Amino acid sequence: MGKTLAEKVWESHVVRSTAGEPDLLYIDLHLIHEVTSPQAFDGLRLAGRRVRRPDLTLATEDHNVPTVDWDKPIADPVSRTQVETLRRNCEEFGVRLHPLGDIEQGIVHVVGPQLGLTQPGMTIVCGDSHTSTHGAFGALAFGIGTSEVEHVLATQTLPQARPKTMAVTVNGSLSEGVTAKDLVLTLIAHTGTGGGQGYVVEYRGPAIEKLSMEARMTVCNMSIEWGAKAGLIAPDQTTFDYIEGRQGAPKGADWEAAVEHWRSLVTDDDAEFDEEIVLDASTMTPFVTWGTNPGQGVPLGGRVPQPEEYDDPQDRIAAEKALHYMALEGGTRMREVKVDTVFVGSCTNGRIEDLRTAAEIVRGRHVAPDTRLLVVPGSVRVRLQAEEEGLDIIFKEAGGEWRGAGCSMCLGMNPDQLAPGERSASTSNRNFEGRQGKGGRTHLVSVPVAAATAIRGTLSSPADLEA
Amino acid sequence: MEQFTTHTGVGVPLRRSNVDTDQIIPAVYLKRVKRTGFEDGLFAAWRGDPGFVLNDEAYAAGSVLVAGPDFGTGSSREHAVWALQNYGFKVVISPRFADIFRGNAGKSGLVAAQVDEKVVQRLWDLLESEPGATVSVDLESRTVRAGEGPDAIEDSFDIDDYTRWRLLEGLDDIDITLSHDDDIAAYESTRPVWKPATL
Numbered sequence: 001m002g003k004t005l006a007e008k009v010w011e012s013h014v015v016r017s018t019a020g021e022p023d024l025l026y027i028d029l030h031l032i033h034e035v036t037s038p039q040a041f042d043g044l045r046l047a048g049r050r051v052r053r054p055d056l057t058l059a060t061e062d063h064n065v066p067t068v069d070w071d072k073p074i075a076d077p078v079s080r081t082q083v084e085t086l087r088r089n090c091e092e093f094g095v096r097l098h099p100l101g102d103i104e105q106g107i108v109h110v111v112g113p114q115l116g117l118t119q120p121g122m123t124i125v126c127g128d129s130h131t132s133t134h135g136a137f138g139a140l141a142f143g144i145g146t147s148e149v150e151h152v153l154a155t156q157t158l159p160q161a162r163p164k165t166m167a168v169t170v171n172g173s174l175s176e177g178v179t180a181k182d183l184v185l186t187l188i189a190h191t192g193t194g195g196g197q198g199y200v201v202e203y204r205g206p207a208i209e210k211l212s213m214e215a216r217m218t219v220c221n222m223s224i225e226w227g228a229k230a231g232l233i234a235p236d237q238t239t240f241d242y243i244e245g246r247q248g249a250p251k252g253a254d255w256e257a258a259v260e261h262w263r264s265l266v267t268d269d270d271a272e273f274d275e276e277i278v279l280d281a282s283t284m285t286p287f288v289t290w291g292t293n294p295g296q297g298v299p300l301g302g303r304v305p306q307p308e309e310y311d312d313p314q315d316r317i318a319a320e321k322a323l324h325y326m327a328l329e330g331g332t333r334m335r336e337v338k339v340d341t342v343f344v345g346s347c348t349n350g351r352i353e354d355l356r357t358a359a360e361i362v363r364g365r366h367v368a369p370d371t372r373l374l375v376v377p378g379s380v381r382v383r384l385q386a387e388e389e390g391l392d393i394i395f396k397e398a399g400g401e402w403r404g405a406g407c408s409m410c411l412g413m414n415p416d417q418l419a420p421g422e423r424s425a426s427t428s429n430r431n432f433e434g435r436q437g438k439g440g441r442t443h444l445v446s447v448p449v450a451a452a453t454a455i456r457g458t459l460s461s462p463a464d465l466e467a
Numbered sequence: 468m469e470q471f472t473t474h475t476g477v478g479v480p481l482r483r484s485n486v487d488t489d490q491i492i493p494a495v496y497l498k499r500v501k502r503t504g505f506e507d508g509l510f511a512a513w514r515g516d517p518g519f520v521l522n523d524e525a526y527a528a529g530s531v532l533v534a535g536p537d538f539g540t541g542s543s544r545e546h547a548v549w550a551l552q553n554y555g556f557k558v559v560i561s562p563r564f565a566d567i568f569r570g571n572a573g574k575s576g577l578v579a580a581q582v583d584e585k586v587v588q589r590l591w592d593l594l595e596s597e598p599g600a601t602v603s604v605d606l607e608s609r610t611v612r613a614g615e616g617p618d619a620i621e622d623s624f625d626i627d628d629y630t631r632w633r634l635l636e637g638l639d640d641i642d643i644t645l646s647h648d649d650d651i652a653a654y655e656s657t658r659p660v661w662k663p664a665t666l
Contacts, residue, residue, distance in 0.1 A: 064498065
């Protein structure tokens, strides 16, 4: 029987396999940031261990960093200590770091692909659940906890139980104005937040093949939001074209050898998945969340559901709690929901294509009077590219705020937070209670919906701007 | 890591599904660089509500958390496990755990015991009708017990064999892996030269 892409990548990284034990997997790239690594480095020091492969390790500062005044010391002393701890650890253990102020600094999942370090067939881990982003290149990439960060630092391996495999086949093609974000939000509403639990998922089918690399990253990024261990997409010419010429990409004869190998990284025709979901992209429309987990979503043209619509008592209670937290009435049209802050950014939607899309929509328009638009590039490179294209001017002329690179309001570890009761339309990945600031209320949206919402002040699509 | 064989402690009924790690500990509490002191961030937003279960004296000393399905979803922050442990929890019982949370729990010595949804429902009913009642968790036999008499609850729980063994023995994963150093070195010698490096 043939093998799936995920099985091929898995099997080519098994260092040791013994019955009754998890496989020991080799890790090709270990990405690090300031929040989930200090205790891991501490563990190494306590045990007198070194970093086994600093040459397969890369660190950046992203979660805590301010998006204004990035050339000044970080104002919050606790954040500053955490960032300084990363700097000390990287120096002591010989790990390459792109600190605040460096041209390669940015969100770890934007930086890896941008540097060409994310390549097909690799195993990539990071102490961050959105490591699944790198799966867009046909890499097996997943988030780990701090104990595992320490394990990878010390051994460059991880013991891992073999996951089940699932195919998400998306037929048809997305209509104009419907994005990869809508696709993945539609999927998560279909599966629930636990639907992918225990699976490595392969996204495939015509609608996936047509996506750009950046859009593929958006899809894979949110694999974790429906519980999948990882999500990947078979590499193809789109993938190779993206990687070629980047700093970390193979060169010359190595490039040829690499591409030849990468072309073999597809699921065999006779391979079997443990599970399959089939969706039709042509039926998808702009999709937004109404509740407090990413599975609680509806089409933008729909209404906030009534708790009574749920048969399962757990779902009904969860819906009641979510509506209470979100201060929404069942039956309200999503388009009537008024938004205070629009956040464009994050490892889900903070890349150059996202900023171009947003700028195109706000160009020549003005942000609604009571609404704030915050645009945060995913990396310094993205910021500089956007500025070269004049996108920053477009956002500023529209009344938006143009910021420096980082995770920012996706999780509000830095000063970019929602105030209690404030409502956002956010291109990020999580609408959990308090995620963007204590008491903040988040609606997850695509980039076009975010931009149109900033202009109208209520959840909107670009089509609404023409009306 | 400390060995775990059995534990009996006050059960805390957390009648919620989809308890994500942002609820267990919000991001603003993740800035410390040590593994201790995270108990102040545990369920920080909910603890502001006087009606929250941990604000009830009877449950305040709880060490066995009983939660709804999809516990620990979202962020990979191991701080969620540390916050539970720093507070005093030894065991979390749920019908379904998010993968990363379950992995983190196993590495840090918090038992993530997966039970049938009906068992959670019965435990909730018992713990709410008898605040302060204890729950016993036996890792050797993978059994959870609570209550007495005809309504006593006794059922099995799931935890993978390898994690159970490591917890019972109190073994450090890294030591185990480093004992296979030869295998790692042998694998490294076969890696293609064109694989990327950061230095």
